[in-house]
């Protein structure tokens with residue numbers, strides 16, 4: 001089968017289209033024919049070695065941590081899926097596997113694809129949806145009536161976070177305009193832009209970042225709380241956000257769909273921030 005493989009850390013040139021062996025599902029795994037694999041900023045951070053301490057890569061590896069496709073075989077212990085099922089998967093770091101014609105995933109990291117979502121939409125919703133949901137409702141415990149500031153609201157996590165927060169009755173603010181009364185500031189950009197958020201927070205407010213761990217010294221200095229958040233490949237959150245998308249409660253823009261052999265162009269477009277919305281590869 002065809003796959004994009006990475007043999008060393010580096011720029012987009014390390015993404016190589018290669019012929020590789022078909023993956024064989026373990027007893028607890030599902031073999032998926034990938035119909036769409038979504039890109040995320042983390043793909044580039046792993047590729048260029050920025051996350052090598054947290055998630056060291058084993059070379060060669062196939063990138064792509066979320067995808068949608070059709071089950072083509074299942075391991076002996078798999079009970080919830082059968083060949084022909086349309087599914088979504090999110091694999092844990094550093095496993096990957098989505099930039100390929102076929103991938104394996106543990107049954108626990110696979111859900112049924114809602115019929116209302118296209119393959120590109122289904123592939124795109126897990127990581128950014130889980131990031132928005134986790135930050136707002138599991139970490140910040142956002143309540144109706146609270147004020148939420150989002151840095152990076154034009155991005156995929158930001159747009160979903162804004163939709164989820166509004167639905168929950170919070171007020172979403174994305175231009176600073178002298179605010180000093182923000183309950184929760186969500187940082188989706190990272191340092192150094194993150195520093196603009198400290199003075200916006202009310203006393204005991206919370207800064208949550210998905211991009212750079214915030215300084216605890218600065219949090220103390222401003223009398224606020226601050227934390228970094230990580231999403232987990234948790235099936236219940238995947239089901240929740242995919243369900244919200246299928247019901248039209250949240251919508252995610254697909255910016256560009258490209259064939260697998262244009263993985264370099266796809267990551268360059270993402271890194272260059274020239275395309276709004278998710279970038280998706282179709283093997």
Ligand SMILES: NC(=O)c1ccc[n+]([C@@H]2O[C@H](COP(=O)([O-])OP(=O)(O)OC[C@H]3O[C@@H](n4cnc5c(N)ncnc54)[C@H](OP(=O)(O)O)[C@@H]3O)[C@@H](O)[C@H]2O)c1
Nearest residue numbers: 041042131152153154155156157188210211229230231273
């Ligand atoms: N920790 C986790 O579990 C987790 C999960 C998902 C995502 N993330 C991280 O969260 C961040 C957002 O993800 P995403 O998928 O929403 O990315 P995205 O769609 O590319 O959006 C990024 C947002 O940040 C803005 N931005 C980027 N660089 C900027 C800069 N130098 N100055 C000002 N604004 C900048 C973009 O603004 P423009 O519109 O102007 O480009 C856009 O609004 C990424 O760092 C990603 O790695 C973390």
